[in-house]
Every structure is written in C-alpha cells, then in structure tokens.
Amino acid sequence: MKKKKTSQLLPLGKAVFALSAFLIAALSSARADEPCTLATLTGPYVMTTLGQEASGQAATLFVITSDGNGNLSGTGTESLNGKIFSNVTATGTYTADHSCQFTATTKDSLGNVRSVAGTIIQKGNRIDGISTGAKTDFQFMAFFQHGTACTVSSGQGYIVSALQSPLTPYGSSTAAEQWNISKKGTGTGNWVANYGGTASQGTATATFSTNPDCTYKEAVTRSDGTTANYFGAKGLNGFDNVIWLAIETDKGWVSISTVTLLCSYWPHC
Amino acid sequence: MSKPRPSWLRAHENLLLGLVSLLVALAPSAAYAAGGKPHCSLPTISGSFGAAALGQQAGGYAATLFLLTADGNGNLSGSGTESLNGTLFFNVTVTGTYTANTGCLFTATMLDSLGNTSNFSGVIGQNGYDLIGLSTDAGTRMQFSAYRLNKTQCTVASLATRYEAQVTSPLTPNGSSTANQEWSIQKNGSGTDTWVANYNGTISQGTGTATFSVNSNCTYTETVTNSDGTTSHFFGVGSIKLNDIGWVSMETDSGWVSMATGYFY
Numbered sequence: 001m002k003k004k005k006t007s008q009l010l011p012l013g014k015a016v017f018a019l020s021a022f023l024i025a026a027l028s029s030a031r032a033d034e035p036c037t038l039a040t041l042t043g044p045y046v047m048t049t050l051g052q053e054a055s056g057q058a059a060t061l062f063v064i065t066s067d068g069n070g071n072l073s074g075t076g077t078e079s080l081n082g083k084i085f086s087n088v089t090a091t092g093t094y095t096a097d098h099s100c101q102f103t104a105t106t107k108d109s110l111g112n113v114r115s116v117a118g119t120i121i122q123k124g125n126r127i128d129g130i131s132t133g134a135k136t137d138f139q140f141m142a143f144f145q146h147g148t149a150c151t152v153s154s155g156q157g158y159i160v161s162a163l164q165s166p167l168t169p170y171g172s173s174t175a176a177e178q179w180n181i182s183k184k185g186t187g188t189g190n191w192v193a194n195y196g197g198t199a200s201q202g203t204a205t206a207t208f209s210t211n212p213d214c215t216y217k218e219a220v221t222r223s224d225g226t227t228a229n230y231f232g233a234k235g236l237n238g239f240d241n242v243i244w245l246a247i248e249t250d251k252g253w254v255s256i257s258t259v260t261l262l263c264s265y266w267p268h269c
Numbered sequence: 270m271s272k273p274r275p276s277w278l279r280a281h282e283n284l285l286l287g288l289v290s291l292l293v294a295l296a297p298s299a300a301y302a303a304g305g306k307p308h309c310s311l312p313t314i315s316g317s318f319g320a321a322a323l324g325q326q327a328g329g330y331a332a333t334l335f336l337l338t339a340d341g342n343g344n345l346s347g348s349g350t351e352s353l354n355g356t357l358f359f360n361v362t363v364t365g366t367y368t369a370n371t372g373c374l375f376t377a378t379m380l381d382s383l384g385n386t387s388n389f390s391g392v393i394g395q396n397g398y399d400l401i402g403l404s405t406d407a408g409t410r411m412q413f414s415a416y417r418l419n420k421t422q423c424t425v426a427s428l429a430t431r432y433e434a435q436v437t438s439p440l441t442p443n444g445s446s447t448a449n450q451e452w453s454i455q456k457n458g459s460g461t462d463t464w465v466a467n468y469n470g471t472i473s474q475g476t477g478t479a480t481f482s483v484n485s486n487c488t489y490t491e492t493v494t495n496s497d498g499t500t501s502h503f504f505g506v507g508s509i510k511l512n513d514i515g516w517v518s519m520e521t522d523s524g525w526v527s528m529a530t531g532y533f534y
Contacts, residue, residue, distance in 0.1 A: 137470050
C-alpha cells in the first residue's frame with residue numbers, strides 16, 4: 001500500500017520540480033543583458049515627469065500604451081505651475097536602440113510637446129530619463145503596468161509613499177508617508193513632511209476610488225485639518241518595488257508620489 | 270557509512286524537493302503580495318547603510334553620503350563625504366542616535382565632525398533594509414534615503430555589472446542639472462558609459478570611460494573622462510542590491526551638489 005502511494009507521488013514531485021525550475025529560470029532572467037528593440041517597449045506604461053517646463057514647475061502622470069512599433073498613446077493628468085488639467089490625451093513616438101537607450105516625444109491635447117531620453121532597464125519593465133526639450137529640465141520615469149484590471153481591493157496592504165513637491169502653496173515640499181490600505185478602499189496613515197523648511201507630522205485617513213483600468217482617485221484628510229486629492233495608477237507590481245504612481249490634483253500643487261510596498265522582498269520580510 | 274534515510278523520506282523525497290523548490294521560486298512574489306505588516310524596533314535598523322541626503326540647508330544646496338553603521342541599539346556612526354554649496358569635505362565622520370517605533374517610523378540625529386547637526390525622520394521599509402525620509406531641521410529641505418548593504422566586504426569586482434543611473438544635481442557650475450547614464454563596469458574596475466544630460470535646459474550627450482577604486486568596506490571612488498573633454502569624480506557606496514538599487518554616489522568636484530542612484534540593468 002505504501003509503495004503504491006509512493007509511485008503516485010513521484011510524477012507529481014517531478015512536475016512540481018520542473019515547474020519550480022522554470023519559475024526560477026524565468027525570475028533570474030529578468031536582469032539578463034538583453035539587447036533592446038522597439039518591441040521591448042510594448043503594452044501599457046505608467047509614466048511621470050517632474051521638474052521645470054516652459055510654464056514653470058510641472059508634473060504629469062499618464063497611462064501610455066506603447067504599440068511595440070514606435071508609437072505611443074494615452075491619457076493622464078497634468079499640473080502646469082499648479083494649474084490642474086485632467087483627462088489630457090497624448091500621442092507620440094519613441095525609439096529604442098540595441099544598447100537600450102531610448103528617446104520619446106509626445107504631444108498632448110493641450111498642445112504641449114515633451115521630449116525625453118534615457119535608459120530602458122529590466123527588459124522594458126522600467127524606463128528612466130530626462131527631458132531633452134529646450135527650456136525644460138525635468139526627470140522622467142515609467143513602469144510597465146503588469147495589472148490592467150483592478151478592483152478597489154487591489155493594492156491592499158501596507159505601503160510607503162515618497163512625495164516630491166517642488167511647488168505647493170507653502171513652498172517646495174518633501175514628505176514620507178506610511179499607509180495601511182484596506183480591501184474596502186479606505187486607508188489610515190502616518191506622515192512626516194517638510195514644507196519650505198518647516199517640518200510637520202501627523203496621521204491621515206484616505207478613501208480610494210479605483211477604476212477597472214487600474215487608475216484611481218484618492219482623497220486624504222490629515223490630522224492637521226488639511227485635505228489632499230490624487231490621481232494615480234496601480235498595477236506596477238512587477239520585478240521592481242514600485243507599485244503605484246500618483247500626482248496631486250489640488251490647485252497650486254506640483255507633486256508626484258512614488259508608492260512602494262512597506263516590505264516586499266524575501267528574505268527581508 | 271551513512272545512515273539510511275527513513276522510509277517516509279525516501280517515499281516523499283521527490284515531492285518534498287519539488288515543494289521546497291516551488292517555495293524558493295515563489296517566495297519573492299508571495300511576500301510581494303503580502304505587503305508586509307509593520308513591526309519594527311531598534312534592532313530592525315542594524316548593519317551598514319549607504320545613507321544619502323540631497324537638498325537645501327541654511328548655507329545653500331547640500332549633498333551628503335555616508336557609510337553609516339547602526340548598532341541595533343539606537344546608535345549610529347560612520348564616515349563619508351559632504352558637498353555644502355559646492356564646497357567638498359572628505360573623510361567627514363559622524364555619530365548619532367536613532368529611534369524606531371513599532372509602526373516602522375524612524376527618527377535620526379547625526380552630528381558630523383564639521384559640527385553640523387542633522388535630524389531626519391521617515392519610514393522604515395523592507396524590514397529595515399530601506400529608510401525613506403526627510404530633514405526635520407528648521408530651514409532645511411533635504412531628502413534622505415538609506416539602503417542597507419548586502420555585504421560589508423567588497424573588492425573591485427563587486428561592482429562589476431551593468432547599471433542605469435539617474436543623476437540629480439541642483440547645483441553645478443552650469444546651473445541645475447539632471448542626467449541619465451548607462452554603465453557597464455568590468456571586474457578590473459574599468460567602466461564605460463553612455464549619457465545624456467540637461468544643464469539648465471541645454472541638452473548634451475556623449476560617452477565616458479571610468480576607473481573605479483573600491484575599498485574593502487564597499488565605498489569607492491570613481492574618475493570619469495567624458496567624450497566632451499570634461500572629467501568628473503565621485504564617491505560612492507556600493508553592494509546595496511535592494512529594490513533594484515546597486516549603489517549611490519555623489520560628485521566630488523568643487524562647485525557640484527549632485528547625487529546619483531544606480532539601478533541594476
């Protein structure tokens with residue numbers, strides 16, 4: 001009886017082992033040095049820019065689809081010197097060379113043209129760069145959006161948000177926040193911020209409204225009585241630690257949030 | 270003679286091997302999904318860190334990079350390099366204290382050998398391998414990040430691989446600047462890169478060659494000769510290997526306040 005049971009288990013063990021070997025190989029190949037082509041950048045990306053444009057300080061967040069053939073299209077939100085523009089559309093083109101250098105130019109429905117250049121890393125999962133347009137000086141980053149079908153419970157858990165805000169009604173600002181997001185789309189958090197050289201800290205609550213395409217809106221009420229609103233995109237949880245990106249949508253703010261999981265990497269967690 | 274394996278182990282060894290392999294393969298993504306409940310204390314922050322700060326102090330723009338040791342009991346010590354409004358200070362030592370609460374928020378106070386006191390506060394991530402924060406001193410606007418080193422003994426070969434680097438330079442002789450670089454570093458300590466830079470709205474691009482000198486404690490110095498004829502010098506901390514970040518470095522040329530983060534290619 002025992003021997004019969006063993007013979008039934010052996011193929012299962014081999015199958016699990018084979019699956020494991022495949023997964024290990026797939027995961028470890030994520031950092032392989034692969035040459036890049038236009039097709040390396042295929043699918044949806046969440047991209048942000050933050051820095052100086054002709055109009056002053058500016059932040060943008062777009063969900064852009066790359067067709068793998070040099071063309072870009074998408075929608076997003078912009079803060080141009082603190083003036084907020086929602087549901088902005090953009091189209092553009094990009095290049096990607098063998099050594100994984102890229103360039104991209106987009107034109108949005110407001111008439112703004114943005115050109116960037118930089119490096120494709122992690123087999124197209126992440127792109128970093130800088131602006132190359134005249135009279136601009138901003139940083140650019142984009143992450144492949146692995147998840148394209150989200151619910152309000154997507155992203156539930158403990159997260160960390162790092163905020164860079166070159167323009168606020170109180171001067172430039174940086175902040176670090178820690179959030180506990182529930183399955184129901186509510187959150188509680190702790191934050192520390194530095195507004196124009198004055199540090200403050202407190203707690204906050206938030207409500208999230210998540211769209212099926214993984215974009216979301218967030219309304220935050222802080223213990224100091226202030227409120228804040230954000231537009232963002234989820235579903236970035238690939239091999240990188242960044243899971244969401246967001247832009248503040250309150251008038252007078254130019255601010256981008258980069259959200260990571262509080263703890264994500266075995267064996268650290 | 271080796272002891273015979275028990276019959277139950279022989280019967281299930283393939284399945285056990287398979288399950289263990291599957292757990293190893295899926296562990297990162299499983300932890301990813303969990304999100305990690307915060308539970309921190311002083312020992313959560315222990316070991317060697319590359320600690321970088323960039324922003325504004327009372328005297329102007331500033332960048333500091335330290336190899337910092339946390340003893341797990343609230344004490345900090347280390348040494349590093351500072352650029353205070355473009356004036357470089359090398360081999361600066363620092364001592365300090367830190368707190369870490371159960372909710373994984375931290376504070377840190379550091380006094381350097383130049384007499385500067387800095388206070389930081391923020392969030393402990395990755396169970397103490399990643400600190401994200403900002404300065405809390407009046408009149409300062411510094412962003413702070415610290416990454417725990419993966420190992421504390423390095424050789425020149427430790428840096429060898431391909432990286433992408435994002436460079437933020439609020440102060441250079443040519444205005445503020447951002448840059449993006451793609452590096453290939455060899456085991457012999459030589460490197461080549463392709464870069465694009467934006468100096469106050471003027472774009473330039475080119476290539477560079479570099480030599481790296483790596484210290485046993487995983488700090489390093491780097492000299493870069495660029496195709497436009499310029500040379501640059503850097504002090505860095507390597508062997509981080511967390512969240513796709515491999516190293517942090519700061520430019521050590523007079524007139525520069527600049528910090529770079531290197532990501533695995």
